[in-house]
Amino acid sequence: MPPTPAADRMSAEQTAVLVEFARACRTAVRSVSLYPATHPSIQGSLSRVTTAAGRLVPAGDVTLTVHPDTLLVDGQVPARADQAIGELADLMHDRLVAALRVERGADALDWHALLLLLARPPEELTTEGGIAKAWAAAGRNHFQIREIDYAEVLRERGGGQAAEWDQIIAFCLQEGTGPLDESSLAALLETLGDTSRFGGLLERLQGAASGGDATVSARAAALIQLIQKMLDATAQWPRAHGEDRVLQTAADAASRMTPEMMLALIEQARTPGSAQAQVASAVVDRMGDETIASFVAGSVVKEGGASERLAQALQLLVPEIDRKERLLDLAKQEVEQSPFGRQSGFEDLWQSAASMLASYSDETYVSAAYARELSGAKARAVDVERVSDDPPERIQGWLGTVDDDALRRLDFDLLLDLLQVEDDAAPWRDIVRIAVSEIERRTKLGEVQDAQKLAFAIVRETGAGGRETLRSAAESAIETLAGGPLARHIVVHLRKVDDADVDPFGRLCRTVGERIIGPLAEVLMVEENSRAIRRLRELLFGFGAAGRETVERLKGSSNPAVRRTAIDMLRMFGGQDALADLATMLEDTDPEVQRDAIRAIAQLGNDEAFAVLQKALMAGTASGSTIPQQLISLREERAVPLLCYVLNHSAPRGRMVEVHAQVIEALGALGAHPESTRTLRAALYRGDWWAPARTAALRRTAALALRRIGSPEARAVLEEAKRKGSRGVRNAVRAQASSASRREQERT
Numbered sequence: 001m002p003p004t005p006a007a008d009r010m011s012a013e014q015t016a017v018l019v020e021f022a023r024a025c026r027t028a029v030r031s032v033s034l035y036p037a038t039h040p041s042i043q044g045s046l047s048r049v050t051t052a053a054g055r056l057v058p059a060g061d062v063t064l065t066v067h068p069d070t071l072l073v074d075g076q077v078p079a080r081a082d083q084a085i086g087e088l089a090d091l092m093h094d095r096l097v098a099a100l101r102v103e104r105g106a107d108a109l110d111w112h113a114l115l116l117l118l119a120r121p122p123e124e125l126t127t128e129g130g131i132a133k134a135w136a137a138a139g140r141n142h143f144q145i146r147e148i149d150y151a152e153v154l155r156e157r158g159g160g161q162a163a164e165w166d167q168i169i170a171f172c173l174q175e176g177t178g179p180l181d182e183s184s185l186a187a188l189l190e191t192l193g194d195t196s197r198f199g200g201l202l203e204r205l206q207g208a209a210s211g212g213d214a215t216v217s218a219r220a221a222a223l224i225q226l227i228q229k230m231l232d233a234t235a236q237w238p239r240a241h242g243e244d245r246v247l248q249t250a251a252d253a254a255s256r257m258t259p260e261m262m263l264a265l266i267e268q269a270r271t272p273g274s275a276q277a278q279v280a281s282a283v284v285d286r287m288g289d290e291t292i293a294s295f296v297a298g299s300v301v302k303e304g305g306a307s308e309r310l311a312q313a314l315q316l317l318v319p320e321i322d323r324k325e326r327l328l329d330l331a332k333q334e335v336e337q338s339p340f341g342r343q344s345g346f347e348d349l350w351q352s353a354a355s356m357l358a359s360y361s362d363e364t365y366v367s368a369a370y371a372r373e374l375s376g377a378k379a380r381a382v383d384v385e386r387v388s389d390d391p392p393e394r395i396q397g398w399l400g401t402v403d404d405d406a407l408r409r410l411d412f413d414l415l416l417d418l419l420q421v422e423d424d425a426a427p428w429r430d431i432v433r434i435a436v437s438e439i440e441r442r443t444k445l446g447e448v449q450d451a452q453k454l455a456f457a458i459v460r461e462t463g464a465g466g467r468e469t470l471r472s473a474a475e476s477a478i479e480t481l482a483g484g485p486l487a488r489h490i491v492v493h494l495r496k497v498d499d500a501d502v503d504p505f506g507r508l509c510r511t512v513g514e515r516i517i518g519p520l521a522e523v524l525m526v527e528e529n530s531r532a533i534r535r536l537r538e539l540l541f542g543f544g545a546a547g548r549e550t551v552e553r554l555k556g557s558s559n560p561a562v563r564r565t566a567i568d569m570l571r572m573f574g575g576q577d578a579l580a581d582l583a584t585m586l587e588d589t590d591p592e593v594q595r596d597a598i599r600a601i602a603q604l605g606n607d608e609a610f611a612v613l614q615k616a617l618m619a620g621t622a623s624g625s626t627i628p629q630q631l632i633s634l635r636e637e638r639a640v641p642l643l644c645y646v647l648n649h650s651a652p653r654g655r656m657v658e659v660h661a662q663v664i665e666a667l668g669a670l671g672a673h674p675e676s677t678r679t680l681r682a683a684l685y686r687g688d689w690w691a692p693a694r695t696a697a698l699r700r701t702a703a704l705a706l707r708r709i710g711s712p713e714a715r716a717v718l719e720e721a722k723r724k725g726s727r728g729v730r731n732a733v734r735a736q737a738s739s740a741s742r743r744e745q746e747r748t
Contacts, residue, residue, distance in 0.1 A: 008076045015079040018071065021052040022084040025115070029091065030530035030561060033119040037112060040595055046108040046115075053111070057104050064100045066092045087528075094122045095131045099146040106142035113140040119530065121496070169205050172222035172229075188230050192245050199253040201226075206261050215403060220264035223250075224276045227283065247279075251286035255294035259309035260404075262295065266316050284317070292317055293330035296357070300331070301340045304444050304485070305437075306353035311360035321358065328354045345485065412438075412450055419457040429473045432458055436481050443508065444489040446497075452508040455481065459511055482515035491523045494532040502535055509539055517543055524562055537565050560590040567596045579604060583612045602639065613642055640670055644679040657694060661701050668705025672714070680706050681717045685729055692728075699732035707736060 010018070028045035036042070056062060056073070065072040070081070071089050078085055092100070095118060117125065117134050125131045132147040168184045191198040205219055205226075227250050234242030254262065269280035292314070299310045318324045332350055335341040400406060415435055422428045435454050442451040458481075460466055461474035490505050497505075509516050517540065524536040557563055563585070570581050585597035601609045643663045652660040664683055667676040683702040687695035703721075706714040721733045 009079050010073065010076045012079050014073065014076070015082075017052070017055045018073060018078055019082045019084055021049075021056050022071070022082070022088040024048040024052040025088050025118075026084055026091070028111070028115050029119045030528075030533070032112065032115045033530040034534055034561070040592065042112070043108075044592055046111055049111050049115070050106070050108050053102060053106060057102055061101060061103045064102065066097050066099060068093050091118055093148075095120075095125055096122070096148040097131060097145060098148045101144035101146075103142040103144075110140045110142045113138045114143055121531075166204070168201075168226065169222060172225040173218060185229065185233055188226065189233060192230070192234075192249055195249060195252040198249050199256040202253050202256055206258055215399075216258075216260045216264045217267070220261060220268055220280075221276065223261075223265065224268060224279050227279050228275070231279070247282050248286055250283045251288075252291055254283065254287055255291045255298060257295060259299055259307060259313045262313040263309060263316070266313070287317065289323075289327055289330065293327045294334060296327065296331040297334035297338075300335055300350075300353055301338050304340070304441060305349060306356045308360075311357050314357055315360050325358055328357060343485075343488065416453060416457060419454070423467065423469065425469050425473055428470055432473055432477045436477050436484070439481060440484055440486055440489065443486055444492075446493055448493070448504045448508050452504065452511050455508060455511045459513065478512060478515055482512055482519055486512070487516060487519035487523045490520075491527060491532050491536065494535045495529045496531075502538075505535075506539055506542060510542065514543060524557075524565065526557075526559070527562070528559070530561075533561055533565070537568065540565075540569065560588075560593050563588060563590070563593050564596050567593070567600050570600065579609060579612060586612075610639070610642060640667065640673045640676050643667055643670075644675050647679050647683055652694065652698060657698075660698060664698070664701045664705050668708035672709050672711035674713070677706070677709065677711065677713045677717060680709075680714075681721075684717070684721055684732065685725065687726075687728055696728060696732060699729060700736055703733045703736035 024045070028049045031039075031042055031045040063074055065075070066089055069086050069089060070077060071085055071092075114135070117131055117138070120134075125134055128134055130147050132145045135143065135145050168188065191201060202223065205223060227246060230246045231243055234246060236242075254265075257265070265280050266284060268276055269284050271277045296310065296314060300306055303310070314324065314327075318327060332354070335350065336346075340346070415431070415438060418431045419428075419435060422431055435458060439451045439454050442448070442454075455478075458474050458477050461470045462478065466474065490509070493505060494502065509520065520536060520539060524533065524540070527533050527536065557566075567582065567585055579601065582597050582601050586594060586601075588594055588597065598613065601612055643666060646663050647660060650656055650660075660683070664680065667673075667680060670676065680702050684699055684706070687699065689695075703718065706718055718733055718737075721729050722737075725733065
């Protein structure tokens with residue numbers, strides 16, 4: 001990641017304002033992706049964003065310059081690093097936003113349109129021509145987006161040096177003879193001493209896009225040919241600047257090899273009597289401890305553990321046990337700096353990997369006699385190749401059955417067959433242990449359909465049609481699978497896959513069964529990605545009432561969006577039994593969580609539910625006017641006693657003036673009810689002499705509500721007020737009656 005250029009620093013106060021703004025935007029992006037524009041949570045999020053933006057641009061327009069790890073405000077960097085600023089910067093940078101100019105007049109609708117774009121996947125914006133074009137199409141104002149040069153990014157991703165690398169690699173893979181063209185050779189020589197650039201070339205060579213159908217051995221041979229071309233080009237240079245530098249650059253970049261590539265290179269080095277063996281041996285001999293440690297660390301991170309191929313490569317590179325243990329300590333330090341090293345359970349995983357790598361030896365599998373047979377077979381294979389008379393299509397067909405993909409598929413089919421045909425519990429337990437690891441590995445790689453097939457082969461042994469002798473081992477395996485890293489691997493993919501690709505992950509979860517509910521809830525508790533949160537909720541809902549057990553965990557999450565998921569699950573699956581849990585959510589510190597809890601309780605629609613809300617009103621559990629406002633929005637006749645309680649037990653002061661007016665109007669709309677008539681009569685006669693305008697307005701609203709009810713009792717109240725009420729009360733009734741008469745005349 002490129003460093004942020006030097007710039008003036010903000011004051012601590014300005015930095016605090018930027019942090020508040022970043023947090024508000026980050027939360028709002030999640031909200032707009034989950035709820036429609038009219039949802040209360042959207043309005044609350046937009047209010048916080050506009051307020052924070054107003055503090056950010058108090059006097060005029062401001063420009064936010066986006067770097068991969070921070071935001072600059074008018075060229076000034078924050079006084080301190082903050083996670084919220086970094087996350088908002090990453091979000092905008094991923095969508096190729098170079099700078100955002102915010103005008104003082106930006107309102108909630110402008111922010112909502114911008115946040116909707118930031119919530120979209122970068123790939124969608126790229127397909128549509130970039131975020132700047134999408135913003136122009138939105139038709140809103142008050143923002144100017146300067147985008148990272150989109151055409152240049154495409155050139156970097158699809159052309160330029162990458163295309164040149166592909167040309168060089170294709171030349172070597174096709175066993176090209178003669179010199180490289182000048183530009184290709186110059187590109188190769190530019191990597192001298194630059195391990196990063198040569199490592200990029202090496203990774204491209206190893207990748208399928210570069211190597212095509214070439215085997216690992218062919219790629220290793222191509223790498224040696226590349227090095228040989230560089231040695232030929234620098235043959236006239238001083239040794240320190242030519243041969244030594246070429247070989248050392250290749251050796252240092254070897255940390256980015258796959259275990260298969262490393263084994264192929266070592267095999268080339270062990271082939272006697274060839275120029276390629278000398279080059280390969282020289283590269284292997286120059287690999288230092290740090291390079292080998294980085295090679296081990298990179299493989300462990302990529303594979304999620306130690307593979308047998310990695311153990312074989314490390315054994316060939318470092319057969320001495322003391323040195324091997326020292327290198328494993330270095331590798332662990334490097335892995336700990338990666339996100340993989342900060343995952344829970346890393347220590348146990350590393351202990352298992354290190355134990356395998358440190359103790360691996362092939363002597364158990366390859367005897368001296370067998371090794372001699374292997375050497376002889378290799379020599380005979382060379383003879384066969386020299387006299388080969390098979391047609392090319394037959395050779396290609398045979399090679400297709402033994403390439404890497406075919407062998408991996410054979411391994412999978414063998415494992416699946418063993419799960420089905422093995423009847424003895426002891427060996428089946430060993431097989432299922434391998435299957436669990438394979439399910440986790442394939443899920444991590446996104447090969448979820450194969451993972452689901454293996455999981456089904458295990459789970460069916462726990463059902464009615466399963467084999468009784470294997471039931472205990474199968475149940476234990478499913479318990480291990482559910483309690484392992486499977487849920488974490490799933491959520492990584494849920495953050496980025498398209499909606500059409502989510503269903504296979506749901507099938508895998510349903511195959512594992514209810515044991516996966518708890519781990520899914522645990523990852524949901526700490527998840528920040530709005531897309532993943534929405535999809536995890538759908539997965540949990542898919543388990544029906546069985547997902548009810550996760551509510552207690554979700555209620556304790558520090559993320560309000562997760563706590564609201566708990567409310568949704570209580571409402572959907574809890575029934576009357578959920579009332580006690582919902583009541584505790586009224587005390588939540590987040591207003592949006594409170595509002596969802598109020599609506600969920602009211603929607604239960606029974607006396608016990610409204611009794612809980614009345615108790616909360618009396619105790620002041622929910623903040624401010626939250627409960628009455630939510631009850632008004634329900635338009636539920638059962639809410640009349642609670643609305644009356646609000647009018648009878650609170651004074652129209654401050655924010656409650658508007659609440660009183662809304663409650664009075666709601667009572668009028670809900671129709672005749674003895675308690676509402678009595679309460680509206682009290683509201684009609686209530687007044688404060690020091691606030692005549694407010695008193696008159698509320699009295700007129702009460703008179704209108706009584707007229708809308710239209711019951712004999714309500715009309716009697718109005719007649720009584722007209723005859724016996726105070727002057728203010730009489731004026732309110734007459735004003736309302738006069739207004740109603742005018743409306744009636746206009747209709748006729």
